[in-house]
Amino acid sequence: MRFIFKTSYVQDLALFRDRAQRNWYVALFIALLALPRLLPEYLGDISLVFIYALCGMALMVLVGYTGLVSLGHSAFLGIGAYAHVYFTQDLGMPWLAAVALAATVTAAAGMLVGLPALRMTGVYLTIATLAFALIIQEVLTRWDRVTGGLRGKPVQKAVVFGLSVGNEAGFYFLCLGFLIGCLWLTCNLLRSPTGRAWVAIRDSEVAAQSMGVNLAVYKTIAFAYSAGLMGVAGALFAHKISFLAPDIFSVLLSIQFLLMVAVGGLGSLHGAVFGAVFVALLPVVISQARDAVPVWAGQVFGVFGKDAGRAVFSVVDRFVKQPGLEPGIFGLILVLFILFEPLGVYGRWMKLRLYFSTFPLYKRATFKRQRAYMRSERLR
């Protein structure tokens, strides 16, 4: 185990902890740049991972750092996507200006939700954002003139500074650029007084307030920033799916975003990215497994005779091809993570790293969480 002995304040400002960490990130960056050459057939999926990572980051700021649980982020994504398409296609704005404006509009919507949210605590807020998401979905359906209603709205290819980003590699780099930019921005914001105020609010509102944190201001900023990021993600998402319809932005999408945050690991930007990788790639894995698992099962049971193998194959095949299976798998994974690894993938990674760096001295109790049985939100 090594400790960084800081000798100047500049070291506190550094983005990376030490040279080794910086080199790892540089290596990752180079790998990402080379990826279109290495995995050309998966570029579409990886672009989606980047967009989801943006969404995860937006939600992480709110849920993981400020402690406000929102089920309304699908609505912010929807607002961003529709606003962006409306600005570029109906009003003919330049692409980047439209993205910026879409982010502003979404941030304003976030502020609108955030204002009443100041009076709510805990689960009330979650329910309020849920109601907001359902209302917005209805608005997207009914406001024909702008959104195209149930008929949907086709999205043209992105044209950035006169360059058409039609091909998958171009779009991949666009998403990568936005992701890195937003990660850098968020990372710095979280290290600033604003970020520290958010964390203080998350850990204890009363304590934060008594330290001079203005709850109203910082909660509203958190909502607006989170929604604004969602707006950027929405603009990219619109191009990714290339056809907007109101039922895409359903509550289930919000739940997926929360799943991302929970599975990735609350309270870390790494977690948001890990969660995005997980959520975006799980359907790919499931669809591969749908074909592979019955064959394996058939082969395994094939040792008991050909008929047994064939029977098992057909039973497993019928079970695996059920359309309702996928959300169930998502739900089950979520349940297992909450029960057995509340810190998520990133938490598991931290534990592994600590295990090896403190090798014979690792204590399980290091990560043990305190429980509070008397914490009542009601006074009687």
Add this chain to the structure above:
Amino acid sequence: MRGGGGAALEIILQLVLNGLAVGCIYGLVALGFVLIYKATELVNFAQGDLMMLGAFTCYMLIVWYGFGYWTAFTLAVVAVALFGAVLDAAVLRRVLGQPQFAVVMLTIGLGATFRSFASITWGSEIYTLPTPFSARATMVGGVSVSHEYVAIIVGTFLLCAVLYVFFTHTKIGVAMQAASQNQLAAYYMGIPVKRMFSLIWAISAGVAAIAGVLLAPVSLIDTNLGFIGLKAFAAAVLGGFGSIPGAVVGGLTIGLIELYAGAYLPQGFKDVAAYVVLLVVLAVRPQGMFGTVGRKKV
């Protein structure tokens, strides 16, 4: 002139009846939320899905295995109640004392798992539940009183009366109230808090199952039946989350508002009326009509 006025009055009365019936269902699901929230401070996002499981179980018993309506009703409610107790003992007890977020995510995950289970077991078709009150109505003063709706309203009020007596006049009921006020203190007083929690989950799941079976003849049974739970949230919040009469009154209010919005407001308002009311209530009076929300002690 008089004829027209009479017709308008009849429409209004009809809407009141239908609204009350729908509202009772919301109230019952909201009651389930409130019971669990009061006792354990967990918010169960899977309540609507428990309702769906109840409706499906009843359907399966009647149509697949040929049980009578009342037998199937009882068996379904008991089965779902047992399931609720097992769910608490096996899964939810582990997250007691953990942050709200964990619980919210856990129950959302459970809900998704139940929906998936239902669609695998019973298929994704839409079913109708045959009942003794199906498709029958009596005309009372120009208002067609559907027997299904009467069953819902009567069932809700009977259930509320039973629950009221249970919570105020039985030893277990009082012990539950104690456990909900302070888990540790109740434990020190010799109340088996864990068993109380399992019991309250059983009751809550049973109430959800009753709501599901009562609702099934009116709205059809499919795996998305559980999304009614979202509107029941509005009912629970409107009544103040921790209040049992509040849940029922909130449910009735939401039911009435929804039907009137459907009748008199432009298209599209019916589906969101409940949520608009919810947002307004939360913004203006977050503790709801009957609720008590205080500041958290540090």
